[in-house]
């Protein structure tokens with residue numbers, strides 16, 4: 001006797017939320033790409049948090065701490081929303097890097113360049129989220145639209161804070 005209940009299956013989950021399957025699939029793909037960008041920016045923020053040096057060390061170290069923690073929980077929220085609308089969340093760091101709109105960074109620059117790069121990246125993620133939120137609104141997935149809209153605000157605020165640090 002096989003215990004079918006224990007078999008791991010990653011089939012699409014049945015959803016009857018009122019949003020068409022093709023629309024949910026489209027949103028799952030958009031959220032998957034937004035997740036990839038957020039994940040890469042999360043890691044870059046963490047790496048800069050560890051390695052930043054100079055007179056702005058404490059400001060950037062502290063600010064990036066808040067930002068990576070915020071993104072860590074956002075990553076979880078976005079991935080679980082993809083599951084909630086019936087699809088699997090993307091796996092594999094190489095996939096995240098290749099689907100991300102944010103460049104993967106392996107070099108370490110000075111503190112001002114780090115802050116500038118992060119500020120620019122947050123704007124880029126905000127723009128990506130804005131496009132995805134518009135699509136969610138169009139197909140009446142209001143919860144997804146709300147989630148993505150809230151994330152736009154978080155990234156725009158992070159960008160403002162980083163820019164305010166380095167403005168002369």
Ligand SMILES: [Fe+2]
Nearest residue numbers: 049050061065
């Ligand atoms: Fe830390």
